[in-house]
Amino acid sequence: MSESTPKRYHPAHTAIHWLMALLVIMMLGVGKFAMPGISPEDPQKPMMLQSHAYIGFALTVLLVIRLVLRFTTKQPAPADAGNAFLNRVGKAVHILLYVLLIGMAASGLGLFQMANLPAVFSGAAPYPSNFFDYPARNGHGLFSGLLLALVALHVGAALYHQFIRKDNLMARMWFGK
Numbered sequence: 001m002s003e004s005t006p007k008r009y010h011p012a013h014t015a016i017h018w019l020m021a022l023l024v025i026m027m028l029g030v031g032k033f034a035m036p037g038i039s040p041e042d043p044q045k046p047m048m049l050q051s052h053a054y055i056g057f058a059l060t061v062l063l064v065i066r067l068v069l070r071f072t073t074k075q076p077a078p079a080d081a082g083n084a085f086l087n088r089v090g091k092a093v094h095i096l097l098y099v100l101l102i103g104m105a106a107s108g109l110g111l112f113q114m115a116n117l118p119a120v121f122s123g124a125a126p127y128p129s130n131f132f133d134y135p136a137r138n139g140h141g142l143f144s145g146l147l148l149a150l151v152a153l154h155v156g157a158a159l160y161h162q163f164i165r166k167d168n169l170m171a172r173m174w175f176g177k
């Protein structure tokens with residue numbers, strides 16, 4: 001490891017990682033399991049979608065900042081899962097997590113535009129009877145399923161490092177010297 005390779009990620013990168021983790025898990029939970037159970041006629045539905053859209057915008061901004069930090073701050077050495085294949089899978093999962101988050105943000109913003117959500121939120125247009133009339137909805141649904149699976153894999157890998165390899169990898173994504 002070179003002198004200039006840090007032991008941890010930059011504190012701003014770490015703060016954004018945990019904030020995004022919280023918001024993405026919340027959005028996946030609400031989007032996949034709570035929103036589908038509420039009928040479009042329910043007055044709660046537009047309110048729920050409005051919060052979803054605003055948190056989605058915030059996540060999009062955080063994602064852009066995070067990508068800038070990813071390429072402008074020094075990264076710790078690549079993690080070692082103890083096996084060349086797993087190391088390659090780990091790298092691929094990290095890249096795919098970014099790709100899917102970009103896909104979620106882009107398809108969400110596309111839906112916002114296609115379904116004219118500003119008019120829906122202000123009450124000037126009715127709540128769409130079926131979002132699947134808009135092509136971006138299919139992308140949003142597909143990416144969210146893949147994202148859910150990858151988040152599960154990512155959390156599983158962190159726990160594997162922490163409790164099976166006992167290498168305290170999690171400390172790299174926390175604050176300290």
Ligand code: HEM
Nearest residue numbers: 027028031032053056057059104108109111112131141144
């Ligand atoms: C990283 C950011 C986002 C995440 C993780 C996320 C997550 C989700 C999930 C899990 C669903 C349900 C998908 C399904 O099961 O088929 C959903 C639906 C939806 N999302 Fe997002 N979303 C994000 C950003 C956005 C943004 C920025 C907007 C709009 C401004 C948006 C608008 C919608 C709409 C309109 C639906 C469809 C609701 C329905 O069919 O009733 N999303 N989202």
